[in-house]
Amino acid sequence: MPVVEVEGRRLTLTNLEKVIYPDGTTKGEIVHYYAVNADVLLPHLAGRPLSLLRYPDGPDGERFFTKHVPQGTPDWVTVGEFGRAEGGTMWQVMIEDVASLVWAANLVAELHVPQWTAAAPGTADRLVFDLDPGEPATVVECCRVALWLRERLAADGLTAYAKTSGAKGLHLLCPLRPVDSSARASAYAAELAGEASAALRGLAIAAMAKRLRPGKVFIDHSQNAARKTTAAPYTLRARAEPAVSTPVAWEEVEGCASPDQLVFTLRDIPARVRAAGDLMAPLADPAAARPLPPG
CATH class of the missing domain: 3.90.920.10 (DNA primase, PRIM domain)
Incomplete structure (x- = not known):
C-alpha cells in the first residue's frame, strides 16, 4: 500500500x-x-x-x-x-x-x-432547491424550472447559482446572511416551491408523492432542514459513470436542449475550472450573501 x-x-x-x-x-x-x-x-x-x-x-x-x-x-x-x-x-x-x-x-x-457551518449549527447560510425530474422529464425541464426560480429569487434580492446534481437533475443554491434558524429558511423555500408549482402547472410540482412526479420536475425544498444534507459542489456521485455535481453558468442552463449537454465527469472538470474558475465561488463568500426576506 x-x-x-x-x-x-x-x-x-x-x-x-x-x-x-x-x-x-x-x-x-x-x-x-x-x-x-x-x-x-x-x-x-x-x-x-x-x-x-x-x-x-x-x-x-x-x-x-x-x-x-x-x-x-x-x-x-x-x-x-x-x-x-x-x-x-x-x-x-x-x-x-x-x-x-x-x-x-x-x-x-x-x-x-448541510446548509450551515460548525460555527453556528442550525443557522442557515445557504438556501437550496433540488430539482428532480420524473421520467420522461429530464434535466432540460429542470432548466426551465430553474430559470423561473432564478427570477423569483432575484425579486427577493437573492442570487441563485446552479450546478448539476451529478445524477438527473439540477441544484440551485443561494448564499444567505445567517438566518436565525433553518426552519425559517425551510419555510421560505417551501413557499417558493409552492409558487413555482402553481405558476408552472403541468411542469413542476412541490408535493412529495412519487405518483405525481412522472413527466414533471419535483422541487425538493426539504434539504434546507437542519438535519438534511446536499451533495457538495464538485463531489463525484455513485452513478453508472463518474459524474460530478458540477457548477454551471446560467447561459448553459438557458441553452440546454438535450440532457447530455449537462453531464460532466471527473475528466471534464479541470478544463472547466481553468476556463471559468469556480462558478459557485460566491456561495462560499460572505460578501455575496444576502438576507432572507422577512417572513
Whole structure:
C-alpha cells in the first residue's frame, strides 16, 4: 500500500488500481481528481460537518451512508460534536485541508454537507432547491424550472447559482446572511416551491408523492432542514459513470436542449475550472450573501 505525504501529513492509500466505475475509472483516478481540484472543492466543505455516501465497490456494489467519524480516521482530521435531530450528539469529520480531502477520497464516497457551518449549527447560510425530474422529464425541464426560480429569487434580492446534481437533475443554491434558524429558511423555500408549482402547472410540482412526479420536475425544498444534507459542489456521485455535481453558468442552463449537454465527469472538470474558475465561488463568500426576506 503506497504511503504519500500531503502537506506534511502521511497517508496510506489503498487499492488504487481497483476499478470503481464501469467505464474503467480507478480508485487512483478518483483520488487524483480530488487532489488536483482541491482549490475549488475545499471552500464548499470547510467548516461544515461531512456526511459520506460510501460506495467502495462501485455504484453497483454496496452503498452505505454515514455521518459518524469513520473507523481509522487519522487524529489530524478535524472532528466536531453536533446535535442529532432525535436528540443527543455525535462526532463528525470536517474537511479543512488537502490532506483531509485526499483521506476522504480514499474512502470512495459522495461528499454531502448541510446548509450551515460548525460555527453556528442550525443557522442557515445557504438556501437550496433540488430539482428532480420524473421520467420522461429530464434535466432540460429542470432548466426551465430553474430559470423561473432564478427570477423569483432575484425579486427577493437573492442570487441563485446552479450546478448539476451529478445524477438527473439540477441544484440551485443561494448564499444567505445567517438566518436565525433553518426552519425559517425551510419555510421560505417551501413557499417558493409552492409558487413555482402553481405558476408552472403541468411542469413542476412541490408535493412529495412519487405518483405525481412522472413527466414533471419535483422541487425538493426539504434539504434546507437542519438535519438534511446536499451533495457538495464538485463531489463525484455513485452513478453508472463518474459524474460530478458540477457548477454551471446560467447561459448553459438557458441553452440546454438535450440532457447530455449537462453531464460532466471527473475528466471534464479541470478544463472547466481553468476556463471559468469556480462558478459557485460566491456561495462560499460572505460578501455575496444576502438576507432572507422577512417572513
